[in-house]
Amino acid sequence: MIVKQIWTGNAFRNFNYLIACADTGQALAIDPLDYKKCLSVAKENGWTITQILNTHEHRDHTGGNRAMIAATGAKLLAHQNAKDSIADIDIGLAAGDVVNVGKTVELLVLDTPGHTMTHVCLLSQTDEPALFSGDTLFNAGAGNCHNGGHPQELYHTFATQLSRLQDNTRIYPGHDYIGNNLEFTLAREPDNEQAKTLLNQVKKQDPAKALVSTLAMEKHINTFFRLQNPTIIAKLQRQFPDMDEDPSPEQVFLKLRELRNKW
Ligand SMILES: [Zn+2]
Ligand SMILES: [Zn+2]
Numbered sequence: 001m002i003v004k005q006i007w008t009g010n011a012f013r014n015f016n017y018l019i020a021c022a023d024t025g026q027a028l029a030i031d032p033l034d035y036k037k038c039l040s041v042a043k044e045n046g047w048t049i050t051q052i053l054n055t056h057e058h059r060d061h062t063g064g065n066r067a068m069i070a071a072t073g074a075k076l077l078a079h080q081n082a083k084d085s086i087a088d089i090d091i092g093l094a095a096g097d098v099v100n101v102g103k104t105v106e107l108l109v110l111d112t113p114g115h116t117m118t119h120v121c122l123l124s125q126t127d128e129p130a131l132f133s134g135d136t137l138f139n140a141g142a143g144n145c146h147n148g149g150h151p152q153e154l155y156h157t158f159a160t161q162l163s164r165l166q167d168n169t170r171i172y173p174g175h176d177y178i179g180n181n182l183e184f185t186l187a188r189e190p191d192n193e194q195a196k197t198l199l200n201q202v203k204k205q206d207p208a209k210a211l212v213s214t215l216a217m218e219k220h221i222n223t224f225f226r227l228q229n230p231t232i233i234a235k236l237q238r239q240f241p242d243m244d245e246d247p248s249p250e251q252v253f254l255k256l257r258e259l260r261n262k263w
Helices: 035-045 065-072 151-160 178-188 193-203 215-221 230-239 249-262
Strands: 002-007 015-020 026-030 048-053 075-079 091-093 098-101 105-111 120-124 130-134 170-173
Touching: 002 035, 015 035, 015 105, 015 170, 026 035, 026 098, 035 048, 035 065, 048 065, 048 098, 151 249, 178 193, 178 230, 178 249, 193 215, 230 249
Parallel strands: 026 048, 048 075, 075 091, 130 170
Antiparallel strands: 002 015, 015 026, 098 105, 105 120, 120 130
């Protein structure tokens, strides 16, 4: 499996992706908003884009569909319940489906509600695990729930799906928000030395050559995976005296999500 992370350089800081089969040169484009960049990367590498996958229905993920389909004739894949919110879906996806790219790439579909209620993530099956996480999981952060999402659902997705993936899973999110997210982690957990070190490192990074984290790393630097951390809990309890003495991971997650909205 060949993965190209494509930095759009737009105001929303979107990442687009091409996933290609080394044997056949067939490629899947994930959320190809910047279809021109995606097409030129495919051309440079001699790949044929045969499929487009939208992780969810937001315009900064679907906005390149029409032009990409016109240029390539690729089939469009998205959550099976997104037919009213995404035009021209050819294949509706459900949890457990497998998306094949050429002969060598198999991607498992995860149904991951929370950021929106029709959001899928893809998990590679054939190589070192890699998760294409759209706006559900960001480097050092979690998606917001402002536009059609539900924080409880997002918690459930984190607790029952994402946190159970293998530690060596590489994380490929839909946006470059790592700097801001690490600042939030440090605001909630000022003694997180790993987050401090990483923040210094990514401040200088070119998003076109962005660091790719792993789930193991996220568990150290992403506050939304650190729901039992004593510093985080104590700080929340000082700020919200009505919080339980021994809050559940869900309560902690929801408070953090709420704070991040206004942060
Ligand atoms: Zn979104
Ligand atoms: Zn987005």
